[in-house]
Amino acid sequence: MVKAGRVLAAALLALIGTTGAAAQTGAATATAPATATRAAHTAVSTAVRVEAVRVEDVPGSWTGTWEAAPSGTAPALPGAAVRNVVHLSVGGQLLRIRLSNRLGTAPLTLGAVTVALRGAAGPDAVPGTMRTVTFGGAPTTVVPAGGDLVSDPAPLAVPAAADLLVTVHTPADGGPATYHRSALRTSYVASQGAGRAAxxxxxxxxxxxxHWYYVTGVDVLVTGGAGSVVAFGDSLTDGTGSTPDTDRRWPDRLAERLRPHRLGVLNAGIAGNRLLRDGTGPSALSRLDADALSRSGARVLIVFEGINDINGRPQANDVRDFEAAYRAIVSRAHALGIRVVGATLTPYGGHGAFTAAREDVRQRINAFIRTGGAFDAVADFDAAVRDPAQPRRIRPAYDPGDHLHFNDAGMRALADAIDLGVLR
Structure with a gap:
């Protein structure tokens, strides 16, 4: 809850009661056609006044609605404005943005950051929804190398399943840009970005x-919300194999199933990531706090990671190392009151990295996940997607062609294999 006397220096809602009603209307229309949702966006914007006000009490709790875990760096885009397109899971009355220079090597100057509801397509915003994002009341800030930052609350009510535009203008070369490489989402760049963020x-x-540049999360203030579920994994969670620009990763499908329960879903997958070693992005063990346990409203963690350790170089083939890593994740999560669901590792027979010895390691890891007692619950992804005729392979209907990742139907099958009762 945002307590009495707090000044939201970035322009808060002039009429709190009206905004609450608008947020509820937005949540109710989350599953309506896109045209109706855009109409709701426009209706919400009419209840907003761009002015600084003192708010006695804005009820609700902060919940993560979207995430992209930093996976590496790209060359900086000095002078440019990047308009990141992100797809929310749950809606809320206010929002705040998470930005990162975690993998950078020099201070990062943010010349302007804005947020708006996305129009029908492309980089256009819904008229009347553009908001300036502030940091301690200021529209600019500097993020130190290795640092993460959470913005002030911004006065924009958003419905569930909305597309959001988070625009970041960097006026100078701040060194390597922290980014999420495999966005599976088209975002937009204005090369001459000064004055263009709004x-x-x-x-x-x-x-x-x-790619998604700098932005790593969106939180919303939710009345009656139940918190968020963090999907923690590698490319199978990041969405490789699914159709770009359609939000059909398995965490997106899970968000659809959880929408009636007002649970957010955060995708902390990184393509190429490993459980035990750094690879593409820091290892699961080293990024656990930043990408999962510290996220707003996190209540359940789904761990689906380990296949890249089996296949990578050097290969990890001692199942005891996996067991110790899984137990460490569970222990750290439990210390914060977060439950953990273990997901079995899925088949990849036919893939170039497949060998009988590696398959034996996968089977022994799955036996531990199912029966080792480390997890609060198990999502048996292996059983959900394996080919009954060839259990070392995934079903042909779920295979995008590489025999490892999942197409849209396979992503749906993974999401449907999760018992919602263990998440609520």
Whole structure:
């Protein structure tokens, strides 16, 4: 709850009661067609006044609604504005943005950050929804190398399943840019970004990118919300194999199933990530706090990671190392009151990295996940997607062609294999 006397220096809602009603309307229309949702967005914007006000009491709790875990760095884009397109799981009355220079090597100057509801397509914003994001009341800030930052609350009510535009202008070369490489989502870049972050018209955003730059999360203030579920894993969670620009990763499908229960879903997957060693992004053990346990409202962690350790170099083939890592994750989560669901590792027979010896390691790891007693519950992804005729392989209907990842149907099968009762 945002307590009495707190000043939201970035422009808060002038009429709190009206905004609460608008947020409820947005939540109710989350599953409506896109045209109805955009109409709801416009209706919400009419209840907002861009002015600083003193709020006695805004009820609710902060819940994570979207996440992208930092996976590496890319060359900086000095002078540019990047308009990141992100898809929310749950809606709320207010929002705040998480930004990162975690993997950077120099201080990062943020010249302007804005947020808006996305229009029908492309980089255009829904008219009237553009908001300036502030940090301690200021529209600019500097993020130290290795640092993460959470913004002030921004006065924008958002419905569930909304597309959001988070625009970041970096006026100078801040060194390597912390990013999420495999976004599976088209975002937009204005090469001459000064003064463009607040443009509702996206015509200046003439270039595209398949990465998310700097933005690592969105939190919403939810009345009656139940918290969030963190999906923690590698490319199988990050969405490799699913259709780009359609939000059909298994965490997206899980968010659809959980929407009536007002639970957010956070995708902390990194393609190429490993459980035991650094690889693409820090190892699961080293990034656990930043990408999962410290996220707003986190109540359940789903761990689906380990296949890259089996297949990587050097190969991990001692099952005891996996057991110790899983137990460490569970212990750290339990210390914060977070329950943990273990997901079995899925088949990959036919993939170039497959060997009988590695399959034996996978089977022994899965036996531990199922029966070792480390987890609060188990999601048997292996059983959900394996081919009954060839259990070392995934079903052909779920295979995008590489025999390891999952197409949209396979992603749905993974999400449907999770018992919602253990998440609520």
């Amino acid at each position: 443009d509702e018209d996206g015509s200046a955003y003439t270039a595209t990118t398949s």
